[in-house]
Amino acid sequence: MTTGEFSPNNISAKPINVEASRILKDASVASYETAKQAGGVSTFEIFNKKVITITNADLASLIQYDNEEYFGRSEAQKHILQGVVGKSILTQDGAAWKSLKGSCNNSLSRNNIEKYHQGTQLGLDSALKIQEKQEEEASLILKRYNFESIFVQTTTKVFLNADLTAAESAKLHNAYVELAALSANYIKYPVLMLMPSWMPHPTNIRMRLKSNTIDHVLKPIIKKAISKDTKTASLLRDMDEEVIREKRCPLKGKEHFSLLKSLYIAGIKTSAVTLEWIMMYLSEYPEYWSQLSTECLELYGTDYPDVENQADPECLGNIINETMRLSPTAPLIARKVINDCTVAGVKMKKKDIILISVYGIHRSPEYWENPEDFIPSRFSKPHNPKAYLPFQLGPHTCPGQHLARRMIATVLIRLAQFYDLEPIQGKSFEYEGNVVSVPKHAQNFRFVKRK
Numbered sequence: 138m139t140t141g142e143f144s145p146n147n148i149s150a151k152p153i154n155v156e157a158s159r160i161l162k163d164a165s166v167a168s169y170e171t172a173k174q175a176g177g178v179s180t181f182e183i184f185n186k187k188v189i190t191i192t193n194a195d196l197a198s199l200i201q202y203d204n205e206e207y208f209g210r211s212e213a214q215k216h217i218l219q220g221v222v223g224k225s226i227l228t229q230d231g232a233a234w235k236s237l238k239g240s241c242n243n244s245l246s247r248n249n250i251e252k253y254h255q256g257t258q259l260g261l262d263s264a265l266k267i268q269e270k271q272e273e274e275a276s277l278i279l280k281r282y283n284f285e286s287i288f289v290q291t292t293t294k295v296f297l298n299a300d301l302t303a304a305e306s307a308k309l310h311n312a313y314v315e316l317a318a319l320s321a322n323y324i325k326y327p328v329l330m331l332m333p334s335w336m337p338h339p340t341n342i343r344m345r346l347k348s349n350t351i352d353h354v355l356k357p358i359i360k361k362a363i364s365k366d367t368k369t370a371s372l373l374r375d376m377d378e379e380v381i382r383e384k385r386c387p388l389k390g391k392e393h394f395s396l397l398k399s400l401y402i403a404g405i406k407t408s409a410v411t412l413e414w415i416m417m418y419l420s421e422y423p424e425y426w427s428q429l430s431t432e433c434l435e436l437y438g439t440d441y442p443d444v445e446n447q448a449d450p451e452c453l454g455n456i457i458n459e460t461m462r463l464s465p466t467a468p469l470i471a472r473k474v475i476n477d478c479t480v481a482g483v484k485m486k487k488k489d490i491i492l493i494s495v496y497g498i499h500r501s502p503e504y505w506e507n508p509e510d511f512i513p514s515r516f517s518k519p520h521n522p523k524a525y526l527p528f529q530l531g532p533h534t535c536p537g538q539h540l541a542r543r544m545i546a547t548v549l550i551r552l553a554q555f556y557d558l559e560p561i562q563g564k565s566f567e568y569e570g571n572v573v574s575v576p577k578h579a580q581n582f583r584f585v586k587r588k
């Protein structure tokens with residue numbers, strides 16, 4: 138991108154009055170509302186910094202597809218994650234990020250679909266076995282914690298080719314849940330972000346302790362996974378080999394932890410919440426659960442699908458896509474301007490903050506017909522690709538999207554083959570959270586085994 142040369146210069150930003158406290162309290166809702174009120178792009182000042190909020194898909198796309206020269210990671214994201222994972226793909230910019238991103242993209246590619254599927258089957262079986270034991274035989278109740286623990290098991294199987302014991306899984310899972318809760322403190326009390334992560338503040342200390350718990354559980358498993366003596370392959374070993382093959386700097390000691398923790402952090406909560414949102418919509422619209430069950434049984438009977446040779450039922454992809462449109466797990470993309478530029482007529486200065494409202498673009502009548510309605514079949518027809526960004530677009534797009542989609546699809550197919558999903562009365566689709574948006578009121582989803 139060249140400064141001031143973006144054409145056509147047809148987008149204008151409108152100044153909006155907004156209280157700083159409003160943004161700090163709920164940046165994802167506030168950025169949606171301000172950009173919508175401004176007709177696509179709003180600007181306002183907060184603590185002497187200009188904030189630009191965006192629901193215009195063209196502008197959002199130009200920013201996402203741009204290189205690293207003009208836009209960088211937000212300081213908040215870097216600061217919070219640095220304390221948890223140290224130097225890794227989520228916290229680096231420039232050459233270090235590019236190198237790790239290359240390895241993640243190659244190792245987490247769509248070509249590994251069978252591996253993700255196998256890992257998910259095994260992880261799911263062991264997660265459901267633990268769960269079913271605790272329930273009456275004929276039914277299964279899945280809560281937020283269960284969705285997360287399914288993905289702790291499946292992700293570990295996929296990345297490390299290891300089966301966690303129930304105790305290891307619980308330890309790892311609880312440490313992640315607590316880390317996520319502690320990270321929320323930084324958003325709630327932004328003054329914490331002014332403090333380097335090594336400062337002995339109680340939040341920093343607790344972050345470090347939880348992070349150590351994760352290292353402790355993973356250390357022996359990682360060692361085994363990357364050992365040349367281990368016969369069976371794992372994605373972490375693939376990545377290791379890929380890094381050496383491509384003559385990138387090999388991952389050493391702690392860097393394995395950092396990369397793996399980044400992948401767990403980026404992958405488990407997001408996938409689990411997406412599945413939770415899907416269940417919310419499916420229990421609200423039971424006709425789609427019936428359609429999914431019928432089509433899965435027709436295609437696979439009660440066998441596991443052969444994903445290399447069989448396509449998923451069309452309605453499955455549509456349900457996943459439509460859920461991520463209406464309730465994107467990452468509702469907000471935050472960026473910092475690192476060099477002055479003018480993008481499609483919108484002036485941006487170094488240090489300005491950019492908040493792209495994914496939620497707003499996904500619900501804009503400019504890009505979607507009846508945007509507030511749950512209509513999975515809309516994804517059988519083409520849509521404006523700039524207006525659909527649940528995994529973000531451009532070079533920073535999520536490298537785990539194929540894995541996430543496969544894990545979610547395999548879990549849904551398996552449940553739809555055997556269980557009826559009971560409807561839940563009176564639930565709300567309100568969400569909370571800026572980094573990952575979760576249903577404000579968690580539900581217990583009850584599945585009844587078919588005779």
Ligand code: HEM
Binds near residue numbers: 411467471
């Ligand atoms: C449904 C589940 C998922 C959703 C909705 C999701 C969404 C996203 C989004 C929106 C970003 C861009 C964030 C930003 O730069 O502001 C992202 C980045 C990332 N995601 Fe995912 N993700 C999911 C699952 C996963 C999984 C399963 C993994 C890996 C196992 C993963 C690994 C990553 C990594 C490493 C990045 C950073 C990429 C970079 O900085 O270039 N994600 N994801």
